[in-house]
Amino acid sequence: MILRLKNNDFLRMLSARGVAIEVMKGRVWITEDGRGGDAFIGPGRRYHVGGDGLVLVGAEQSGAEISVGPA
Numbered sequence: 001m002i003l004r005l006k007n008n009d010f011l012r013m014l015s016a017r018g019v020a021i022e023v024m025k026g027r028v029w030i031t032e033d034g035r036g037g038d039a040f041i042g043p044g045r046r047y048h049v050g051g052d053g054l055v056l057v058g059a060e061q062s063g064a065e066i067s068v069g070p071a
Contacts, residue, residue: 001068005059013055020071021047026064031056
């Protein structure tokens with residue numbers, strides 16, 4: 001699934017263990033419950049969700065595109 005996030009848009013996921021978030025355009029930050037600090041991910045990079053807690057993905061700038069799917 002490909003999503004476009006505008007500035008201040010958020011994607012919220014629960015129980016997403018094993019999901020991969022790939023940044024196709026722009027830059028996003030990712031906060032995962034149980035992990036210290038935020039991850040800042042740019043184009044061509046992936047983040048793998050490791051837990052079952054809350055995961056928030058936010059666009060750092062308008063027009064970020066991410067792909068969300070199985071790792």
